[in-house]
Amino acid sequence: MEIKRRDFLRLFGGISGALVLHGCGLDDVFDVPASLLEKAKNGSGLESWSNTICSLCPGGCGIQVRSIDGVPVYIRGNRVYPVNQGGMCPLGLNALHALYNPDRVKAPMRRSGDVGSGKWESVSWDDALRTVSEKLSGLRKEGKPHQVGFLGYEERGLMRDHISRFMRAYGSPNYYQFSLTQNDTVAYQLLQGHAQVPAPDLLNARLIVSFGANFLEAGYSPVYYTKLYSHHQERQTKYVQIESRMSLTGANADQWIPVRPGTYGALALGIAYVVIREELYDKEFVRDHTKGFEDWIDRGGKKHAGFKSFVLGNYYPERASEISGVPSATILELARQLGNTRPSLILGDGGAIANTNGTFALMAVHSLNALLGNFEREGGIYFINEPPFQKHPDVLEDAIAKAGNHQTPFAQSEDDSFPLTNFSIESFAKNVVAGRPYPLSVLFIYGGNPLFQTINHNDLANALEKIDLIVSFDSAINETSEYAHLILPDHMFLEKWGEVSNVPSVGFAHVGVQHPVVQPLHQTRHTGDVLIEIARHMGGAVGAAFPLNSYEEEIKFRMKGVYLSGEGAVASQGVRQLWLEYLQQRGWQIGRYASFEEFWDRLLENGGWWNPIRKKRNWASVFRTSSGKFEFYSQSLKASVDRLVDNSGGRQSLHNEDLVLNKLNISARGDGVFVPHHERVPYEDDLPLYLIPFHVLPNRDGQASNLPLMQEMFGYSANRYWSSWVEIHPETASEYDIADQAWVWVETSVGRVKVQAKLSHAIMPNVIAIPFGLGHTSSGRYAKGHGVNPHWILRNIYDPISGKPALEATKAGISLVI
């Protein structure tokens, strides 16, 4: 057993004194703040506040930074910013520790040793940029610009456009975004014809049933949701949370319904059965705006069974109960409540989609929204308009770029899997290793830490080793950027210009503008500017794609469109709900500004722009399917499968279709394939327990691990600090003689980890759960070596339709550490 330093101290208290003072990093309190004291005594102590947007998570909260003599010392929520209205989450409050983090990359660096050796040498920006542009120019000269990849991390809005523009002008179709929410929206695509995440109107719904959507902890914007949630008591909203382990959202719901992992779809369909059988659904909506509910006859005169027949034939409550482990009485009760309470809202996310049958499960869940007629209705779900940004003229591609852009996107699966996505980290890794359809020469990595977050850790590591040049823009060296050859560190968000607009699922159009609240502390550069510079280096059409000199100008240029549209207003005092209602009654006054400059100044001063008034949408823009309706029978899924069948030899033989469907892990046949249905998850039945990872608020994506406060607060809900734990139901624990706080091995077919047990009644028996976020092998001094990463012992399997990692598809055994 490794002796921890403090144990050692304890044992040899005598020696400890000397150690503590001289070698262990515990600083004498009178020494450390000397710089501060200096400042406090000699500085003028002038206080200033400036507004910007937090981007430690995709939530996009408006924040106010308090600076003393220009040094940021505190962050609080921006009261007037509409997304968070002054609220904050622990992570955002801790952003200053990220700014001052000792493990930031302070200047461009080139790796001088093997991967993981930690040997880096600093290089000048000029050298680094020259290296990159020469390599890129060389590839272009060879006519291989498509061999350059760009792996982003859930960036949206302008930055995404900016990178796309760069890649397009350069000539590569390989700009991908890896994130934990990647490929979540395929089910929406299948049912409603577009992948926009709907914004649920939590405030006006009276009953909210969430299938695994842990919106208070792991949703797109937890603070926004918490704000909305906080009104549930006065508005008498009932929350029902369906999930295997009670999350923070579950703990705050009025009712928690535990469900077996991988059976959310069956449960949703069981509810649909009751709703349909008892005719509690919105008949008008189903008649007018859905397709495939009733049995139907296609153009060829062939009869097809509708959703209704499928559900009534297969998902009677007893069967749904048998699959999901939820008592049929509960299913009946919930379904009747749903049918009889209007408006009632259905959410699906988290565990519901993180499985091999996730797409079908989310389809089933989302179908309930259609049955209840929740689209574009108060208390239902909305689709939010994009802010009226000013558009750049299209990129003028030169011949090389054109050729490059026409190449097959690299990360598309070679075989039948993942037909509905152009990117899956799994096919990406496989293709790099195999060098198919062409080798990848250069990879840019921007944000994120795929190696830590994915479940195909080894494949991806192999893939990264095969790439000639990896350029990372990370501001910290993490598991993934250990593989980089060159690091061109980006600013921390408090030091840079940026824009955070339309956070998915937030109920209004908005733009938050980030501006530097402090001069960059280190020799870092904005990645947007770096891309412009690289493009300029290459010159020609690539350079011409970026007429503006900096990313700051870019934002200003795009915001001009918002100004000119005359829509919405700069965020101001009126963000409170009551005030809004008042305004809506009296007519909404749109702020007028004398000039764009005035608008811009107000924008920076107040943090952002928003447009709470949503224009009524026509149904064609709500459902962009070929039928213009909500498709219970997904024609686009049908088309994809048909395409795959054609590719594998045509539909003459039934065998081909079987082959394709089997590869997609679809056991249904005929029309049943294309309507929401339940597919069995291929669990390894020889292991006894379901293992599920879960997310906690302080460190949702594992990237906050180098913030000591977040490490300390990581397990505040379980009274654990800096460490992982495994939640076990006491009944299950007693089967294995596991006591609370006992050390156990959690073992899967992939590997095993050692964690402390936490007995809890808030988890299903036979399910065990380990929080995701710890277990770093890199990422800085505070991150490294604390806790375990559950993703690394999960089986490397995916939802074969969407390419989403099946995080809840692993079974495990558990045993006491002896």
Added chain:
Amino acid sequence: MARIARAGIRFVILSVAGIVLVAVFIVVKSYSRARPSQPIEYNHKVHIENAGLNCLDCHVHAGDNVAATFPSLEVCRNCHNAEPVSKSAEELKVLKYVAEQKEIPWNQVYQVPDHVYFSHRRHVTVGKLECSVCHGDMKQQTAPVSVPYLAVTMDNCIKCHRERKITNDCLACHR
């Protein structure tokens, strides 16, 4: 008996000597603290009497901020721009700083400890205290002060607060 008495006397003398030594050490120690010397031999008297300046003209934040703040170069430049106003050699130093665009590195004389909250605004604007109450009559100062007029000690704070019937709650000044 005499012997006992002698032993007793010896004991008393030794202990008194010890105490005196310690006391002397402490006193010397506290007085030998480095006194700040200023980069410029600033003459308050000239500025107040001849130039007709008020305290707040240079210590601009004394009324609205926690720290009174030293005059920034900007403030000095208002008068000492390019041409010397006087024949003083010290003024040339100012002009040098102005020419080099370098802030004058003033040293602070009045320093409150880290755990004390002292706000000029609270004393000047709210409490309507004259500057001279704590800083003495600066009109007469021809050279920079090196020792606080009113020593920054808790006793002095409390005395004044008591006289003026201001709260002596610990939290009012200690943070």
Added chain:
Amino acid sequence: MPKWAMVFDLDKCTGCGACMAACKMENNVAIVDPEEAQAGRALFWMDMINAHEGEYPTVAIKRMPKPCFHCDNPPCTKVCPVRATYLNEDGLVAQIYHRCIGCRYCMAACPFTAKVFNWWDPRWLEGATTCFNPDVSLRMAGVVEKCSFCAHRLHHVNEVARVDDRALQDGEFMPACAENCPADAIYFGDLENKDSQVYKLSRSYRVSRVMEDLGVEPKVYYLARRTA
């Protein structure tokens, strides 16, 4: 004299922990070593209580933020041998770090376990020494500390109000936790001010205080659904 009090609406509170983080950042509360934290020495002025109630599947997790309760009849100040903790005229239970001798008697006497102790010299994030809040002094090893209701902010707003020659407004003095609560579940204000929201809420039928029977008169109120 004002009587500052805090009200937590537990029906709104989700237990997200923002108050804990805000407090730590605002008050320069040290972060202890991982092994230390695990051994029960983590310093949280604002702590989060996690209580599981009931058995599977009808289980409820009660999360309850717990600052110092600033009792009107504080058991901790009575036992302090050196007046390092006392009830001041604003009804705040003050903690004077530079006088505390570290006997931890107040910690033993507090029924709410609201106080924490600096077992070591505080440790700071390397390079982050600049982000201290200059309004709050740093503690040293061997002294007791606790939630102050962000008393340093009271100086500030009082001063601003007096410069403007007006009375303090309701909601002007806000501790960091209340300021940042994403659920608006924390109210803070003056109980003596009959118009303040806190006064009204403290009279609510949903209100309760922790261990009211002890007679220590805590000034932290909890609002929760009354089931009975």
Added chain:
Amino acid sequence: MDKSKILDSERDAPLFRPIYETGKGYYATGGVFLAIYLWSLYMYYTQVRSGLGVTGMNQPVTWGFYIVNFVFFIGISHAGTLISAILRLSKAEWRRPITRMAEVITAIVLAIGGLHPIIDLGRPDRMLSLLESGRLQSPLLWDVTSITAYFTASTVYLYLPMIPDIARIRDRGGKLKWLYTFMAWGWQGTEHQKRVLNRAINILMVMVIPIAVSVHTVISYIFSMTLQPGWHSTIFGPYFVAGAIFSGIAALLIVMIIFRKVFHFEDYLKQIHFQYLGTLLLIMSIVWFYFTFSEYLTGVFGGEPHEMNTILYKFTGPFAIFFWGMVFCNFVIPVTILSFRKLKTITGVLIASIAVVIGMWLERFIIVVPSLANPRMHLPLGIYIPTLVEWAMFAGGLSVFALGFMVFAKFFPLISIWEIEEGREHGIKEVEERIHSYLPGRELSSLKGEG
């Protein structure tokens, strides 16, 4: 000085022997204890340098070994002055060889115990604030006051009866004569001096009893003045005093038995002393049990949830072994041994005494820690595992005790010589008279005589 007197004192020469003869064993034992003491000093230095983090105390369990030992040592200190005062007051003749040792225990242990709260301080450098800005309302200040008073009273009470003996050593000549001369304060053994000394002792012995009682009562107040379950109890005052006397007697017995063996005092410390003190120990054991029983019965019967948490934690929780160990050591063992004449040998008494000292230490532990480890709010239970530093301080405390005794034995007789002589000379006569005064008839006759 006449010859007969010197000869007489030669009779008690064994009592002087430790002062003049120093064996190898003495230095060896002293060396060991000194080493332990120095080690503990070093440990304390580390604690001062780096903070109380070196101990095992933590968030809910904010008091640990130091406070436990504080209460324990102060309890032991009741052995001495209190017992000797009571015995003197009740004119128990068999007290004569015992009192000195008892008083020495008090003086040394009180010094050790009194230091413990200081060891426990997070900022010992600010200790003087206690004098500068001490709040008399705080039970801790009551403690400071009463312990200081008790320490003063008991050292004086130790010193006064030593004066005649010191004078004897002075008269015998030898090294350090100036010290003995100084300390003997010009004692010549005149009638006047004797009268003054006796009066002073009498006054002190009456005074010291309430002080001693107050000391441990006040220590119990530290706990019972708080609102904590398991502490907030009216019984604590007498309970602590009884426990203190109980552990004090046990400690006294152990010391007596050790010195009897080491310095061959068999002639002075006889079977009868152990019999008497053993009986006293038995009584105290039963009293202790009565108090303990009352305390827990009150708690269990009321069944107040927080109180029950603590009680159940003691009965069945992680500290159950200590709790039941305490009952075993404090009640089962002494009562079994001391109730049977056959078992009530010196060895038996020694075993019982050791058990009681251990048991009483466990009792202090069981009072201090479980109440703290069970916070009332829904917080996780506390754990407390003392570290090496704390053990070192404990060992250091014990070795200071041993060292103190050894040093004392090196300079002063451990048994009050003049009191023994006095017993021989006047005691017998006096007792005879006293017994006669108890007997029926005597008073009548005297009345008659007067009449």
